Amino acid sequence: MKKQTVATFRAAKQAGTKLAMLTAYDYSTAKLVDEAGIEGILVGDSLGMTMLGYDDTLPVTMDDMVHHTRAVTRGAEHALVVADMPFMSYHLSPAQAVENAGRLVKEGGAQAVKIEGGAQFASEIQAITRASIPVMGHLGLTPQSINAFGGFKVQGKTTQAAQRLVDDARAIEAAGAFSIVLECIPSELAAIITEAVDVPTIGIGSGAGCDGQILVYQDMLGMYGNMAPKFVRRFAEVGDMMKTAFADYRTAVQDGSFPAPEHTFAAPSGTFDGVN
Template sequence: MSTHSITKRVSVPELRARKNQEKIVALTAHGCAIARIIDEHVDFILVGDSAAMVAYGHPNTLSITVDQLAAHGAAVVNATSHACVAVDMPFGSYQESPELAFRNAAKIMSTSGASCVKIEGGTVLAPTVRYLVDRGIPVVAHVGLMPQYLNTMGGFRAQGLDEASAQKIIEDALAHEAAGAFLLVLEGIGEPLARKITNMVSIPTIGIGASPECDGQILVSEDVLGLSGSKVLRFVKQYLDGEALIRSAVGQYAADVKSGAFPEAQHCFGIKAAK
C-alpha cells in the first residue's frame, strides 16, 4: 500500500451543496505557477478562455482552441490537489450540436483531468447541457455578459439593465438549472438582477461583476494580482501591484548582471562560496 497521503479535491457534488452555505471562492488559472499558489485558498479554479487574452495577448477570447485549453487544463490539474478544476469550452466547440459538444468536452476532460466544463449561452443551449450531464459531464453554465458573444452584444457591456433583457437572463438561468447545470456563473449584470436570480435558483451562483449576494465570486487571477495592465475593470478589486513588484525585481537583476554582482560564487559550480 502506498504511504503517500492523498488530498481529496473539492468535488462537483460538494460545490453543488454549497447553495446558501459558505461562499465559494474561485479564481482563474492557466498555468502551473499561479495554480499552485492559489490552490490552497480557493474551492474552484476555472481554466478560462480568458487565457486567449492574458496568456496569448489576443483582443478577445474567440481564438483559443480545444487543444490549447485542454493543455492549459492539464497544467493546472497537475499543479493542484485541492480545488475543483473546470475548463472552458472554447468558441465553436459546442454550439453546433450536442454531439459535437460531447466529443469536445470528453476530450478536454480526458486530456486535462478536469472535473467539469463551462459553457456560455442562453436557453438555446439548455438541451446541450442536458445532453452532457446525462452522459457524465458536469456543466457550469454562464449567462449575462458572455465574452464569446461580444460581436452580437456589441462588446463587453453590462447586461440585464432593462426589463426585457433582465427577463431573458432569468429565463436563461432557469433553463440551465432545469437542464442539470450544477453551478451558474453570472457575469456583468445589474446587482438587483443577480440577487434575484440567486434567490430563484436552487444551484449556487458565482458572481463576476454581479452581486455580493451570489453564492460565490470569481475573478481573473491576473486582475487580482495586478498583472493585467493599468486599466482596472470596475468589478475587479486589485489586491497586489504585481507589475510594479516584478519590474523592480527584474530591474535589480539586470543591474546586478551589468555590474557583475550576479552571479556570485554561491551560484556557481566547482568553486566554494565564501563563508
C-alpha cells in the same frame, strides 16, 4: 482542505457558505491558488487575452484549452477544476459539445466544463451532463458573444432583458448545470437569479448577492494592464513587483554583482591545472 466537487459546491449554497474561485492557466499558478484554499479554479478561455495576447477570447482553440487544463490539473490537489468550452466548440450540435467536453475531461483532466449562453444551449448542456460530465453555465456578459453585444457591456439592464436572464438561469439549471457564472449584470438582478435557482451562482461584476465570486488572477494581482474592469479589486500589485525585480536583475547582471561566489560552483584545487 477536502477535495472540492460539484456536490461540495451545492452543499456550500445550502449552508450559506460563499465560494471563492480564481482562474489559472499553468501548473505553478494552479498550485499556489490551490494551496491558498480557493474552492474552484477556472481554466478560462480568458487565457487568449492574458496568456496568448489576443484581443478577445474568440481565437482560442480546443487544443489551447486542453494544453492549459492539463497543466492546471497537475497543480490542483483540492480545488474543483472547471475548463471553458471555447468559441465554436459546442455551437454546432449536442454531439460536438459532448465530444469536446470529453476531451477536456479525458485529455485535460478537468472535473467540469463551462458553457456560455442560456436556454438556446440547454440541449448541449443536457447532452454533456448525460455523458456524466458536470457543466457550469455562464450568463450575462458572455465574452464569446462580444460581437453580438457590440463590446463588453453590462447585461440585463431592462425589465425584458432581466426576465430573459432569469428564464435562462432556470432553463440551464433544468438542463443539468450544477452552477452558473453571472457576469456583469446589476447586483439586484444577480440576487434575484441566485434566489430563483437551487444551484450556486458565481459572480464576476455582479455584486455580493451571488453564492460565490470569481476573478481573473492577473486582474486581482495587477498583472494585466490592458484593461481595468470596474468590478476588480486589486489585492496586490504583483505586476509592479515583477517589473522591479526584472529591472534589478538586469542591473545586477550588468554591474557584475550577479552571479556572486555563492551562486557558483567550484572544483577541488588543482583540478584544472592541466586544462588549456
